[in-house]
Amino acid sequence: MIWAVVLAAGESKRMGEPKQLLPFGRTTVIETVLENILASAVDKTLVVLGAHSELVEPAIKRFPMVMTMNPGFQAGMLSSVQWGIRRLPRDARAALIFLGDQPWISPKIIDRVISEYNAADRGLVLPVHENSGGHPLLIDLKYREEIGRLSPDVGLRELLSRHSEDILRVDIDDPDILRDMDKPADYTESK
Numbered sequence: 001m002i003w004a005v006v007l008a009a010g011e012s013k014r015m016g017e018p019k020q021l022l023p024f025g026r027t028t029v030i031e032t033v034l035e036n037i038l039a040s041a042v043d044k045t046l047v048v049l050g051a052h053s054e055l056v057e058p059a060i061k062r063f064p065m066v067m068t069m070n071p072g073f074q075a076g077m078l079s080s081v082q083w084g085i086r087r088l089p090r091d092a093r094a095a096l097i098f099l100g101d102q103p104w105i106s107p108k109i110i111d112r113v114i115s116e117y118n119a120a121d122r123g124l125v126l127p128v129h130e131n132s133g134g135h136p137l138l139i140d141l142k143y144r145e146e147i148g149r150l151s152p153d154v155g156l157r158e159l160l161s162r163h164s165e166d167i168l169r170v171d172i173d174d175p176d177i178l179r180d181m182d183k184p185a186d187y188t189e190s191k
Contacts, residue, residue, distance in 0.1 A: 008100030009050025134177030
């Protein structure tokens with residue numbers, strides 16, 4: 001079973017308001033992320049909440065997914081990755097890591113990453129655009145315990161560095177795999 005782990009716990013300090021709830025298309029940023037995941041080959045979805053959970057949770061409760069609250073979200077993104085991975089069932093095979101502020105990642109891109117994982121004998125599948133790694137990163141859960149021990153100073157890059165021989169780089173002809181919304185200008189450019 002392949003799970004999506006959606007990181008929606010950030011404080012949105014640079015944005016100045018909860019970026020997950022900004023209008024995007026017909027809905028909001030986080031709802032678009034979830035709609036794209038649900039339209040893909042992902043089997044199950046886990047959303048990691050933190051800051052602004054009292055606002056984000058009601059906005060997404062209609063979706064068929066599991067929500068979990070990271071009590072240590074202030075420690076940064078890796079803490080939410082670790083929290084989410086620990087919450088996945090033991091029979092989970094792999095996790096796709098999604099940022100809650102990347103509504104441009106289409107079901108087609110998601111399906112391509114999953115297809116490449118299923119066809120290859122690699123534990124890490126990294127979508128790449130013009131030699132830059134993007135999202136969603138797929139991680140085989142043979143790395144579950146190691147993820148729990150990663151340094152918050154380095155994050156998932158440490159896992160990629162340690163296991164470079166196990167990375168399958170998948171060329172994606174879409175720069176949106178590199179985009180996210182950190183500042184108001186990022187959001188304004190996305191419209």
